[in-house]
Amino acid sequence: MSLSDIALRLRDDLAAFEPGPPSAWVYDPLSYAWENHAAYLDRYGSRPKEVVLVGMNPGPWGMAQTGVPFGEVATVREWLDLNERIDRPTATHPKKPILGLRCTRSEVSGARLWGWARRTFETPAHFFDHYFVANYCPLMFLAESGRNLTPNLLAAGDRRILETACDRALRATVDFLDPRLVVGVGAWAESCARRSLADRPVAIGRILHPSPASPAANRGWAETASRQLAALNAPLPR
Numbered sequence: 001m002s003l004s005d006i007a008l009r010l011r012d013d014l015a016a017f018e019p020g021p022p023s024a025w026v027y028d029p030l031s032y033a034w035e036n037h038a039a040y041l042d043r044y045g046s047r048p049k050e051v052v053l054v055g056m057n058p059g060p061w062g063m064a065q066t067g068v069p070f071g072e073v074a075t076v077r078e079w080l081d082l083n084e085r086i087d088r089p090t091a092t093h094p095k096k097p098i099l100g101l102r103c104t105r106s107e108v109s110g111a112r113l114w115g116w117a118r119r120t121f122e123t124p125a126h127f128f129d130h131y132f133v134a135n136y137c138p139l140m141f142l143a144e145s146g147r148n149l150t151p152n153l154l155a156a157g158d159r160r161i162l163e164t165a166c167d168r169a170l171r172a173t174v175d176f177l178d179p180r181l182v183v184g185v186g187a188w189a190e191s192c193a194r195r196s197l198a199d200r201p202v203a204i205g206r207i208l209h210p211s212p213a214s215p216a217a218n219r220g221w222a223e224t225a226s227r228q229l230a231a232l233n234a235p236l237p238r
Contacts, residue, residue, distance in 0.1 A: 003041040006172045010138060013165035017139070019158035023149055025093050025142035029058055032098065033067030035084035036076075040068045043082070044128045048178040051130060051234050053113075053207075054170065054193055055185045057137035057151050060096045062107035069135040070185075072110030073103050079118055095146030112210035113185070116222040120237060130235045132177055136192045137166050152188050167196035174200055181234060185209055205232040 011030040019026065030037055058064040066076040067086060076082050086100030113133070121127035139162075141149040151162060174182060174197060182202050184190025186209030193204050207228040208214065210221045217224075230236055 001172060001176065003045040003173065003176060004038050006169055006176065007037065007041060007138070009172075010165055010169040013168070014139060014162070017158075017161060017165075019141065019154050019162075021155070022143050023141040023154055023158070024144040025091075025096075025146075027058070027064050027089055027092070027096075027098070027140040027142070028138065029063055029067045029140070030138045032087040032089050033063075033065075033100070035067075036082050036086055036101075037067035039082050039084045040071075040080070044080070044124065045132060045177070046128075047176060049128075049130065049132045050179055051132075051181045051183060051229075052174060052177055052179045053131060053133045053183050053185055054189045055133070055135045056189050056209075057135055058140040059107045059109060060140065060142075060148055061103060061105040062110040063135060064096070064140045065098060065100055065103045065105075065107075069133045070107070070110035070113045072107045072114055073101055074106065075110065075114040075118070077101050079114065080124055093142050093146045096142060096148075108212040109210045112217070112221050113225075116225055119222070120226065126237075132179075134170075134173055136170060136189055137162060150188070163192070163195075166192070170196045171200065174202060181205060181232060183207055183229070183232065183234065186211075203232070 055069050063069055063071045068076050088098050117127045137151045182193050182204050184193050184206045190206040207225045210217050
């Protein structure tokens with residue numbers, strides 16, 4: 001089973017998922033941005049990897065636009081060199097349009113994470129020799145107002161349905177890539193990894209989430225992430 005097979009199964013598992021309030025809108029980039037997502041998996045998802053970084057779910061100006069985890073548009077286009085077709089969902093909130101690779105907004109979290117990868121490893125080939133970046137959940141949720149909702153804010157019953165599918169996909173991803181270390185980008189992603197991978201022989205850790213909503217992340221996120229990864233014995237250039 002390839003990473004594309006795993007992603008397609010996850011997409012199918014969640015195709016009929018319609019969470020209730022507070023969620024009012026659901027975007028599925030594995031559908032409308034599938035070609036770019038599949039290109040990311042096929043080009044950079046060779047195995048094995050030493051480390052898998054696991055994010056939470058798509059942000060409105062990152063993966064929701066590009067189909068790539070933490071996929072800040074300029075980085076996806078220029079550094080990762082992914083320029084496949086991205087369609088538009090059938091319905092979008094007026095405050096969160098999907099413009100694909102023509103989007104001019106920059107997602108801070110993605111710019112920080114991929115900017116760190118670029119400065120630290122210089123080339124995608126060098127970075128992906130050791131690492132892979134995935135998201136635990138492939139869906140973006142919006143409130144009626146257009147406010148972004150992280151999956152932990154969904155109703156308990158909806159979270160259970162989501163976690164069943166996403167846990168299975170994360171286990172399959174780790175089985176395929178065979179890393180020695182899985183790192184949650186933020187506390188929630190770490191908790192999901194610990195739950196879903198409890199029976200896998202893999203170390204699990206955490207780095208600070210690069211969100212601008214985090215005061216700690218606004219005080220030198222890249223340096224903090226490098227220190228945390230070094231403490232986890234993750235590979236870093238000397």
